[in-house]
Amino acid sequence: MSNNNSYLSNYFHKNGRALGSIGYFVLLMVIFFIGAPEAWIRPNLHQSVFVMMPTLIFLTIPLVFLVASGEIDLSFASTYAVAAYVFALLVKNGVDPAICFVLGVFTGAAIGALVGTLIVVFRLSSLVASLGVLFLLRGVILLLTNSRSITIMEVENHWIYPLLVGNFYGFPMQIFWAAIFVIFCYYFFNKHVFGIHIQHVGDNSVSAEQMGINVNAVKIKTFMFVGIGSAIGGIFTTMITYTFFPTQGFGYLLLALAAVFVGGTPYWGGLGTIIGAVFGVGIIAYMEIGIIAIGWSGEWRQFFNGLIILLALLGHRLHGERVR
Amino acid sequence: MENIIELNKVTKRFGGITALNKASLKVTKGEVVGLIGDNGAGKSTLIKTLVGVYSPDEGDILIRGEKINGWNALKARESGIETVFQDRALTPQQSIVKNIFMGKELRYPLGFIKEKEQIFEANRLIREIGFTSKLINAESPVGNLSGGERQGVAIARAIYNNAELIVLDEPTNNLSLNETQKVFDFVLNVKKSNRSVLFIGHNIYHVYDISDRFVILDRGEVVHQLNKNDISTPEELMKIMRDTIRTH
Numbered sequence: 001m002s003n004n005n006s007y008l009s010n011y012f013h014k015n016g017r018a019l020g021s022i023g024y025f026v027l028l029m030v031i032f033f034i035g036a037p038e039a040w041i042r043p044n045l046h047q048s049v050f051v052m053m054p055t056l057i058f059l060t061i062p063l064v065f066l067v068a069s070g071e072i073d074l075s076f077a078s079t080y081a082v083a084a085y086v087f088a089l090l091v092k093n094g095v096d097p098a099i100c101f102v103l104g105v106f107t108g109a110a111i112g113a114l115v116g117t118l119i120v121v122f123r124l125s126s127l128v129a130s131l132g133v134l135f136l137l138r139g140v141i142l143l144l145t146n147s148r149s150i151t152i153m154e155v156e157n158h159w160i161y162p163l164l165v166g167n168f169y170g171f172p173m174q175i176f177w178a179a180i181f182v183i184f185c186y187y188f189f190n191k192h193v194f195g196i197h198i199q200h201v202g203d204n205s206v207s208a209e210q211m212g213i214n215v216n217a218v219k220i221k222t223f224m225f226v227g228i229g230s231a232i233g234g235i236f237t238t239m240i241t242y243t244f245f246p247t248q249g250f251g252y253l254l255l256a257l258a259a260v261f262v263g264g265t266p267y268w269g270g271l272g273t274i275i276g277a278v279f280g281v282g283i284i285a286y287m288e289i290g291i292i293a294i295g296w297s298g299e300w301r302q303f304f305n306g307l308i309i310l311l312a313l314l315g316h317r318l319h320g321e322r323v324r
Numbered sequence: 325m326e327n328i329i330e331l332n333k334v335t336k337r338f339g340g341i342t343a344l345n346k347a348s349l350k351v352t353k354g355e356v357v358g359l360i361g362d363n364g365a366g367k368s369t370l371i372k373t374l375v376g377v378y379s380p381d382e383g384d385i386l387i388r389g390e391k392i393n394g395w396n397a398l399k400a401r402e403s404g405i406e407t408v409f410q411d412r413a414l415t416p417q418q419s420i421v422k423n424i425f426m427g428k429e430l431r432y433p434l435g436f437i438k439e440k441e442q443i444f445e446a447n448r449l450i451r452e453i454g455f456t457s458k459l460i461n462a463e464s465p466v467g468n469l470s471g472g473e474r475q476g477v478a479i480a481r482a483i484y485n486n487a488e489l490i491v492l493d494e495p496t497n498n499l500s501l502n503e504t505q506k507v508f509d510f511v512l513n514v515k516k517s518n519r520s521v522l523f524i525g526h527n528i529y530h531v532y533d534i535s536d537r538f539v540i541l542d543r544g545e546v547v548h549q550l551n552k553n554d555i556s557t558p559e560e561l562m563k564i565m566r567d568t569i570r571t572h
Contacts, residue, residue, distance in 0.1 A: 010419075010463045193435045200426055203415035210377050210413040211427035212398035270417040323416050323467025 016319045017264030018276035024262065024312055025279040028286060035294035045293050049285045051240075054178035056281045058233035059256040060263070061185045062226040064277045065195065067260055069222045070202035070269030071126040075115050076230040076256070078137035080249035083108040083231030085141055088150040088244035097158045105231045111137070112227025116220035134253070141246050150244040165239045174236050181232075186274045198222055203270030258305060259284045262312040268322050283308060326353045327389060328489045328520050329374065329405065334383030336373055336544075343369040345544040346383065351489055354518040356511060358535030360528065360565060366544040367524050368410070371493050374522070375407045376400035401428060406487035408478045410494045410524075416467035421446035423466050424481045449480040454506065472503035479510055489520045496530050508534060528565070532558035542569045 033040045059076060066073055087104035091097050115133050119126045155161050165174050189195035200208040201218045209215050230249075238244045263280025265272040287308060291301050330350040336343050343366050351357050361367050372378045374385075376397040385395045387403045400407075407413070414423050424446050430438040446462035453476040460469065466477060475495065482490045492511070496504045511521050511534050525531045531538070532552075538561060540548040548568040555561055 007461075007463075010461070010465075013465050014463075187436070191436050191439060193429055193431060193437060196422060196429060196437060197427075199418055200415045200422070203417045204413075206411070207409075207413040207415050208426070210375075210397060210407070210409055212376070212396070212401045213427045214398070270415065323465060 015273075017266070017271070017316060018273040018279070020316055020319060021262060021264040021273070021276040021279040021283070021312070024308070024315065025282050025286075028283055028290070028308075032286065032290040032294055039293040039295075045289060049282075049289050050175055051172060052285045052288065053281055054172075054174040055233045055237050056252065056256060056259060056285060057178045057182060057278065058229045058236065059252055060259040060277050060281050061182060061274060062222075062229035063256060063260045064263070064265050064272040064274060065185075065189060065198055066222050066226050067265050067267065068189075068202045068269060068272030069198045069219055070205065071119065071219060071222070073115065073126060073130045073223060073226050074253060074257075075111070075130040075133035075137060076226050077249045077253035078134050078141070079108050079111045079227050080230040080234035080237075080252065081141050081244075081246065082111060082137050082234075083227075084234035084238040084244050084248060085145065085150075085246075087235045088152050088238055091152045091155055092150055097155050098160045101160060101164075101235055104235045105228055108227035108229075108231025108234075109224045110227070112224035112230075113220060115227070116223025119223070120216045120219050138247075138250070145246045147246050149246065151242055152238070152244070153242050155239055155242065161239060165236055174240065177236075181229075182274065182278055189272065189274050194218075194221070199270055199272070202272075255284050255288075255305075258309050262309055264312075264316055264319075266316065266322070270322075280312075283312075327351070327386070328353055329403075330386040330389075331370075331374060331380075332384040332386060334370075334373055334380045334385070336369055336378055337381050343544050344373060344380075347541070347544065347546050349374070349539055349546060351520050351522055353488070353520060354515065355536045356515055356521040356523060356534055358531035358538045359522060359524045359541060360526070360531055360538060360561075361541035362569060363526065364543075365541040367541055368493070369544070370541060371407070371491060371522075371524055374400075375405055375491055398427070401485070404486075404488035405491065406482035406485050406489075407491040408475070408482055408493065408495055410497065412474050412478045414466050414474055414477060417465060419463045419465055420450065420460070420469075420477055421462040423477050424449060424462075424484060426481070428485060445484060446480070449484055450476070452483070453480050471498050472500060472506075475499060475503065475507070479507070483510075487519065489522065490514055491522045491524075493524045494526070495523070496525060496527060504530070528562050529558050532561050540565050540568055 039045060063073065083104040086107045087100045090100040090103060115130055118124060119129050163173065164177065197213050197218050200213060201215050205215045234249060237248060259280035260277055261267065262283050263273060264276035287305055288301060291304060292298060327350045332348055333346040334344055335346055347370055359367055359370065369378065373380050376395050376399055379395055384391050386392065392399060415426065421442050425442050430442050432438060443462045450460065450462060460473065466474060469477065495507050499507065511523065514521050523531060523534055535552060537551050538549065539546055548564065550564065
């Protein structure tokens with residue numbers, strides 16, 4: 001009996017936070033269903049959520065890695081736009097879109113590496129330093145583009161378009177890629193040396209260092225991963241809309257961060273949940289659309305986003321304090 | 325006798341403070357060396373330099389007679405040196421198994437972890453060390469463990485990696501008598517298998533009981549070394565320690 005208890009408590013320790021965010025998600029669904037049953041059974045409402053979710057997933061899941069490593073990044077919302085800008089500019093100049101995609105993702109990784117190095121080498125606060133980079137990069141884009149958007153209709157005729165963001169018998173391909181990304185990240189975080197080292201570093205970086213883990217390298221790589229995720233998200237969005245907007249990504253800044261924490265990843269590092277974050281994204285995405293669906297005005301969105309973040313934090317509190 | 329590790333005139337400074345001043349120390353195969361000294365003598369700095377957490381500003385580190393460049397914690401572990409740190413070097417929110425394999429995970433070629441094998445080995449080690457509570461298994465988080473049990477995890481890590489030299493930094497601090505005895509048994513087992521131990525402590529009685537040789541550190545310098553045969557009681561060792569520190 002006692003052994004069963006122990007396995008149960010270990011299971012709860014491992015999965016409780018993810019289960020919490022799944023619970024929140026279900027609760028939200030029930031509320032919306034009761035609030036607007038006729039709107040809720042219409043498939044197009046869910047379709048529009050599913051179109052929004054992939055981008056948010058590409059942004060949110062890598063942030064789980066970063067928060068688990070004990071750092072935070074705000075600059076991802078601008079990295080998102082810089083990578084998309086590189087992609088759109090190169091496509092406009094006749095470069096093969098597949099190559100543009102790869103170069104865009106490299107741009108994201110490079111920005112992540114720079115931000116990570118800046119923070120790790122100079123021991124800067126990641127919150128403040130990445131806030132600086134957020135504005136700096138956005139400023140660079142606005143200056144370079146003169147605040148003008150770039151339209152790239154030409155991607156539609158390239159094979160990369162149907163592969164990445166096309167419709168496969170009515171099914172948006174970006175959902176498929178986001179699902180692959182989630183599965184990959186789940187294993188990468190829980191079963192791979194990369195994820196395990198991130199958890200050790202975020203939990204106690206001194207211990208990790210004493211055990212021979214290169215703490216700085218782990219952190220820089222995690223920032224790079226955030227850059228890569230942002231770049232993919234930015235390029236996907238640009239392809240879907242055929243347009244690069246100099247302001248794109250800014251709206252996702254707080255939504256993606258909210259999804260991380262609503263998803264059950266604690267802010268203090270060492271722990272994180274990929275599955276929880278997916279449901280966190282679901283909660284945020286459905287909030288954006290569900291409020292309208294039940295007939296309330298859009299002005300309520302922010303209010304409820306705020307409310308749900310606070311409720312989620314209080315709920316996750318039940319899961320316990322940080323153990324030391 | 326073969327030297328496992330040798331520190332040759334190692335100096336370590338922090339800002340303007342010289343924490344280690346041309347300290348030399350060697351540990352040969354199969355011996356238990358006791359490192360003693362007052363608080364602030366530099367024991368911790370010496371240990372952290374020896375196991376690669378700090379890199380020396382001057383001096384050489386030799387592994388089995390060979391000089392090693394770019395000494396760091398990973399190289400130390402790869403050279404067969406495992407450390408049970410004073411703070412245990414654990415990550416409390418992670419499971420016992422993750423802690424035991426921290427930094428030296430059992431991996432498949434692409435870096436994915438052999439989870440089942442790790443859990444199996446961790447459960448075996450837990451039983452070997454003798455965790456008393458049945459509530460504990462390899463997947464329990466370290467944060468739920470008592471001080472002695474945490475020390476058990478740190479020791480399990482050193483055992484698993486089959487180190488040639490195990491460095492124990494104040495291993496009996498905050499432990500019960502029973503747990504302290506377990507640590508002693510562990511040291512004797514290591515010695516029996518012809519491996520070496522470097523034992524750091526400020527409880528002279530603990531160090532005296534367990535060591536073959538003593539190294540006295542004072543203000544960052546190795547001021548005296550003697551064999552257990554040279555003395556007959558811990559009080560004698562205490563007196564020598566006081567005298568060397570005072571006359572130095």
